[in-house]
Amino acid sequence: MPWSTTKPLLQNISLPFSMDTLAIHPPKPPRVHLVHHDALAVSVGVGLAVYLVFKRFEPVLVHQHFWLLIVPPALIASFLLSPHYASARAVAVAFGLHNATILSATLLYRVGPWHPLARYPGPFAFRLSKLALAWATSDGKQFEHLKRLHDTYGDIVRIGPNEVSIRDSSAIIPVLGLNGLPKGPHWAGRNMTDSAEQLVSLVDVREHARRRRPWNRAFSAPALRGYEEAIARRAEQLVELLAKHSEEGRPANMGKCIGSFTYDLMSDMAFGGGSEQMRDGDQDSVWALMEQGLAASQIMGHCPWLGIYMGYVPFAARLMKQLLDYGEDRAMERIKNGSLARDFFYYLNNEDGMEKAPPPLATVAIDGALAIVAGSDTSSCVLAHTIYCVLSNPGVYRRLQAEIDSYFPPGENAMNTSKHSDMAYLNAVINETMRMYPPLPSGSQRATTRETGGCIVGPYYIPPGTTVNLPFYVLNHDPRNFSPKTDTFWPDRWLVASGLQKFQGAPGEEFVHDASAFIPFSYGPANCVGKGLAMQEIRMVLCLLMQKLELRLADGWDPKGYDEQILEWLVMIKPYLPVVVERRPGPVHQI
Numbered sequence: 237m238p239w240s241t242t243k244p245l246l247q248n249i250s251l252p253f254s255m256d257t258l259a260i261h262p263p264k265p266p267r268v269h270l271v272h273h274d275a276l277a278v279s280v281g282v283g284l285a286v287y288l289v290f291k292r293f294e295p296v297l298v299h300q301h302f303w304l305l306i307v308p309p310a311l312i313a314s315f316l317l318s319p320h321y322a323s324a325r326a327v328a329v330a331f332g333l334h335n336a337t338i339l340s341a342t343l344l345y346r347v348g349p350w351h352p353l354a355r356y357p358g359p360f361a362f363r364l365s366k367l368a369l370a371w372a373t374s375d376g377k378q379f380e381h382l383k384r385l386h387d388t389y390g391d392i393v394r395i396g397p398n399e400v401s402i403r404d405s406s407a408i409i410p411v412l413g414l415n416g417l418p419k420g421p422h423w424a425g426r427n428m429t430d431s432a433e434q435l436v437s438l439v440d441v442r443e444h445a446r447r448r449r450p451w452n453r454a455f456s457a458p459a460l461r462g463y464e465e466a467i468a469r470r471a472e473q474l475v476e477l478l479a480k481h482s483e484e485g486r487p488a489n490m491g492k493c494i495g496s497f498t499y500d501l502m503s504d505m506a507f508g509g510g511s512e513q514m515r516d517g518d519q520d521s522v523w524a525l526m527e528q529g530l531a532a533s534q535i536m537g538h539c540p541w542l543g544i545y546m547g548y549v550p551f552a553a554r555l556m557k558q559l560l561d562y563g564e565d566r567a568m569e570r571i572k573n574g575s576l577a578r579d580f581f582y583y584l585n586n587e588d589g590m591e592k593a594p595p596p597l598a599t600v601a602i603d604g605a606l607a608i609v610a611g612s613d614t615s616s617c618v619l620a621h622t623i624y625c626v627l628s629n630p631g632v633y634r635r636l637q638a639e640i641d642s643y644f645p646p647g648e649n650a651m652n653t654s655k656h657s658d659m660a661y662l663n664a665v666i667n668e669t670m671r672m673y674p675p676l677p678s679g680s681q682r683a684t685t686r687e688t689g690g691c692i693v694g695p696y697y698i699p700p701g702t703t704v705n706l707p708f709y710v711l712n713h714d715p716r717n718f719s720p721k722t723d724t725f726w727p728d729r730w731l732v733a734s735g736l737q738k739f740q741g742a743p744g745e746e747f748v749h750d751a752s753a754f755i756p757f758s759y760g761p762a763n764c765v766g767k768g769l770a771m772q773e774i775r776m777v778l779c780l781l782m783q784k785l786e787l788r789l790a791d792g793w794d795p796k797g798y799d800e801q802i803l804e805w806l807v808m809i810k811p812y813l814p815v816v817v818e819r820r821p822g823p824v825h826q827i
């Protein structure tokens with residue numbers, strides 16, 4: 237503060253004792269007594285100083301907020317305002333002034349032309365607070381909102397005070413690639429704590445790379461071969477579950493059956509077993525809990541501070557705690573029983589002895605729980621959407637079945653993975669499903685920090701302290717990346733792109749296929765570590781289902797509403813999908 241401002245303030249300070257009294261009584265601690273308007277001015281000044289701390293460091297922790305938002309006005313009320321007001325009023329004035337100053341300075345800065353993101357367009361409310369986007373997307377349709385925003389404002393949109401969304405495939409490498417940016421802040425809010433240790437939420441790039449090593453080994457090619465038997469066993473069980481529906485004369489809800497399959501499988505993979513949803517049903521309502529948890533986490537991902545606060549509310553944190561407790565129980569049991577097969581735990585718990593020391597139990601438990609959630613929701617989403625797309629396009633169904641039958645005639649093992657990568661139509665169908673319905677439609681989030689500094693992303697400068705989103709759904713539905721039939725399920729585009737089929741468009745129609753824009757598993761050193769397993773599992777299940785079963789949509793069910801019912805709670809939620817199932821005649825392969 238310049239001296240010219242400070243001097244009059246000091247002159248106005250009157251001490252609450254006279255010099256004469258010093259001779260009679262020992263001195264009491266001096267009490268600062270400012271005249272009324274100066275006391276208020278100090279309160280505003282302290283508010284502005286705290287605002288600068290918020291602007292620079294963006295503190296989100298509860299104890300930081302206590303020191304910045306509660307302590308200063310409490311001191312001001314006790315020492316500066318108490319001579320002027322009754323105590324309750326002094327407290328109200330101090331808190332009101334302090335927080336109103338911080339709020340107004342924050343909002344003015346965010347909407348002002350001096351904000352480093354001021355040049356990027358976006359709705360006015362989104363500049364003010366992330367609460368605006370959280371509210372707008374609380375209907376579960378964030379991916380559609382983002383698409384509309386880009387259609388309105390262009391390739392870069394300011395979707396928060398310090399956040400942009402970029403619809404430009406040239407941004408993928410600088411943002412997600414090897415020398416890209418650290419993870420963004422949304423995981424802290426989703427996990428309801430700033431100290432979550434899950435691999436997926438590690439912001440520190442070096443720590444992430446260190447923790448990722450055992451995961452990479454758990455998903456290496458030899459490790460994946462070791463999982464084939466477990467996948468095959470569970471896939472056979474899924475076929476039996478679906479066939480049972482037909483024997484009972486009722487359609488199967490495909491999303492639910494497949495969800496049970498992936499959950500049981502991921503429990504096998506992570507902890508060597510422990511879940512039997514296909515046999516016993518979802519007795520612990522795991523799927524409901526997971527979907528509720530993800531729905532709540534959608535809002536908290538936008539406002540990490542809110543998630544961290546909610547983490548202290550026992551009822552709100554219940555779901556997260558249940559998940560962590562489950563992971564810990566399963567990890568303890570797995571340690572007690574030892575390993576029967578090389579599951580993920582074998583690698584994550586350093587049973588392969590490749591790391592210097594085994595990780596703490598809490599870390600393995602939390603990562604095991606992550607594997608179950610990350611691996612079951614996503615793969616089941618792709619499988620269910622693929623079946624929906626195939627069944628609502630009879631030509632695609634027949635062509636896919638013909639390809640599967642030609643590779644695996646009745647009696648042959650349809651889960652023989654050595655043939656799957658050659659099956660062009662199968663892979664086209666899976667890719668096209670993930671293009672239409674990427675399981676994480678709003679994509680990946682990364683952020684520049686003060687340490688990384690700003691960076692250039694294509695034609696854009698991203699200043700330090702900016703969160704950057706690459707929305708997969710929007711990239712996939714951009715005609716500059718995929719056309720014609722951008723919004724239509726058309727697997728042939730993948731065959732045309734790989735030269736296996738000729739493009740037969742209308743006169744003058746151009747075929748566009750930018751495969752670099754297609755990143756359903758994300759990209760770079762923090763991409764989906766389970767990509768290989770997911771693809772292996774999806775191909776095995778589809779081949780087995782189509783070889784052994786005849787499937788069709790239930791009579792009277794209108795598929796038109798399917799898209800409307802798709803919600804995004806981080807991952808796309810599978811709508812109700814009733815399917816009539818019949819066994820196909822022919823010899824049955826036994827594994």
Ligand code: HEM
Nearest residue numbers: 435436607610611614615675680757758762763764766770
């Ligand atoms: C079709 C299925 C799947 C899709 C589309 C998918 C997609 C993704 C995406 C988009 C990410 C975020 C990466 C980022 O932040 O940029 C991710 C992360 C992750 N996924 Fe998957 N995933 C799938 C299946 C699986 C499976 C089967 C597992 C196995 C356990 C798995 C485990 C993980 C893990 C551990 C991470 C965190 C990686 C890291 O931070 O290093 N995912 N996944």
